[in-house]
Structure formats: C-alpha cells, structure tokens
Amino acid sequence: MPATHLEQGVDAVSERTQNRAQKSERRLAAQLAAQKAAEAKRRRQAWAGGLAGVAVVAILVTVFVLVAPGGDDETEPAAGTPSAAASPPAGGGEGVELPEGADPALNTAPTVTAGEGELSELVVTPLIEGTGPKVESGQSIIANYVGVLYGDGEEFDSSWSRGQPATFPIGVGAVIPGWDQGLVGVTIGSRVQLDIPAELAYGTEPAGGRPAGPLRFVVDVLGVE
Template sequence: MSERVHNRSAGQGPGTKAERRLAAQLAAKKAAEARRRRQSMLGAAAGVLAVAALIGGIVWLNSGDDDTKSTAAAPSASATVPAGETAPPAPALPEGADPALKTKPTVGPGTGELKKLTVTTLIKGTGPAVKAGQQITTNYVGVLYKDGKPFDSSWDRGQPATFAIGVGQVIKGWDQGLVGVPVGSRVQLDIPADLAYGDTGEVSGPLRFVVDVLAAR
C-alpha cells in the first residue's frame, strides 16, 4: 500500500497517468469556457457600441430637424409659395371683421420723401384698440417704400405673426404705429428709415407695411 502511494507521488504509476489526463481535460474545458466568455463579452461590447451609434445618429438627426424647424419659423424676406403648390389657407378673422382681410393685399411704392411715420387706415376694425404691452397677431406685407420691392410677408409663410407691441420687440415704426389701432383693422404704415432698420443693410431706407391686426391679448 505504501509503495503504491509512493509511485503516485513520483508520477510513475497508472493512477497518476489517469489523473493527469483528467487534469488535462479539465484544463482544456476551462480554457474553452474562458474563450467563450471572452467572445461573449466582445459580442456584448460590440452590441452596446452599435446601439450607442444608432442612438447617436437618431439624436443627430433630431437635432438637425429642430434646427431646420427653427430656421423655417423665422421670418424670411424671400419666402414665397413654391411653384405648383396652392396658396396658404385664409387666416382666421376676428368676429365681425371685414372679409377682405382673408385676401393678401397688393402693396405698391410710396411717393415723395418720407420724413415721418404715417399711419393710413385702409379697413377700420370694430374690435378693441391695441394697447402697449399686449400680444398682437398680425398678417402683413412689407415692401421698400421707394420702389415697392417686397422683402417680407407673413402671407407667404402661411402663418400670422404674434409678438408683443409697444415694448421694443419690433421696429419703432410698428411699436408707435400699431398701438391704438382697433382689432380687425388693416392699416398702412409708411415708416422712415430711423424708425425701421436704418439706412444700411439688405433692408434699408424707408419702408411700407400693410398690416392686418387679427387679435390683441
């Protein structure tokens, strides 16, 4: 009995060979399991990177959409109805308003030298007078006073413009010319350069606007 134990300790007996084969098999099994774990981890990491790339692409696309929407919402001097498309729908009018406010006005140039702000009522509304600090909703056409060249129009964008009046959010000619105008009115504002955008820049010099006041809150 003691001799067999001695032979196993020395690595020479048949029992020792069997144990060595078993140990080798166990080592191979462990190595295979380790390889499978590494491959699984690498696959999971690749999956995470793919998902992250997909999410990043979606966020980038959404950001691009937001930028586009933001730009489209800003007033544009060159906005027009694309060829082959119908004109924007008529705006909602205040109760009792003249149906003419559903139609975009034709605006021509002024005559002579414009030295002061001139407000001309084209259609008189029956609503309350606009007060400074109110949010007003308007449709408008803007042209250069000297030659009638259009540079901006809410009609072409298909959406009225809403803003605070009399508090410096718009040009002085609007702040001064629209306060006191009854809701439902169409007025012509002839604005000298110092109450508009000045004498330099793409839109400069005296301007003419025809503005429909649709609401005041």
C-alpha cells in the same frame, strides 16, 4: 422506536439540503430585486436625460426666436418677421379665422405699391377700420403683413407667403419703432398701412440682410394675446 444512525444521517442531509435550497432561493430573490432596482434606475436616468434634452432644445428655440438677426454687436429690433421676433400661431393665410364682425377682405393678401415723395415721419393710413378693442402696449398681436421698400415697392417680407399670420409683442421694443408706434391703438380687425422712415425702421445702410431706407407695410391686426 429511537432513530437509527442512518435515519439521523438522512434527516441531517435533508435539513442541510433544505437550508441550501432556502439560501439559494434567498440569493435568487436578492438578485432579482437588484436587477429590478437597476432597471428602474436606468429608466429614471433615461427619463432624466430625455427631459434634459427637451429643455436644451426649448432653450435654443427661445434664444433663436428672441434674438434679432444681424452681425452687429448691438441687437436691433426686428420688424416682426418670425425669424426675429414673432412666432406663428395655428391657422393659415387665406382662410384664416377672422375676428367677429371683421371685413372678409382680410382673408385676401393686399397689393402693396411703392410710396411717393420723401418720407420724413411715420404715416399710419387706415385701409379697413376694425370694430374690435384697441391694441395696448405690452400685448402680443396676431397679424398678417406685407413689407415693401418704400421707394420702388419691392417686397422683402410677407406672412402671406408663409401661409400663416405671425404673433409678436407690440409697444415694448421687440420690433422696429415704426411698428411699436404705428400699431398701438389700432383696433382689432383693422388693416393699416405703415409708411416708416429709415430712422424708425432699420436705418439707411443695409446690414445682416435687413432692408435699408424707408419702408411700407400693410398690416392686418387679427387679434391679441
């Protein structure tokens, strides 16, 4: 039976309705896809921003660690203090893990007194002989230390007071010359006393909070990296 005009009209309306429904579904799908794409882009941008922030912090920390303190135009090497040329590794002061076969006395902070007489050259005095390999120029050593003024024994720096040893490169000009010259060749597990004249330390005039004149350090060499 041929379709009536009414039936044809209903079919046409139904077809248009279906077409509109399909178009609406396509628009909705396109909108959802766009929203997902925008959300993914925002996440990527957030990740990129976070990574950039971490990179900036890392650069600032590196600059802080590598630049010695002081207000002079020329940067002078530090004596090994963490604020200038050292970074503390994991571990502690008393109770720190010692090298194999090391003297247990290295677990206790030394008592450092003033020197006697005039000091005109570097003097390295072994206090405890280590049994490990010798420190080589260019290595980074892990060490505990106490620093005092040679003349009166006043303490000005100590890794023990911070509760952990310090790590710093040796023999490459990153620390004062007295450390570079006095610690290269020392065996791991040793405790040595360094009596350093002013010209191999920070000079004769105080600057930037650094001690002037001859200095005395007692350094425990705990390892190398």
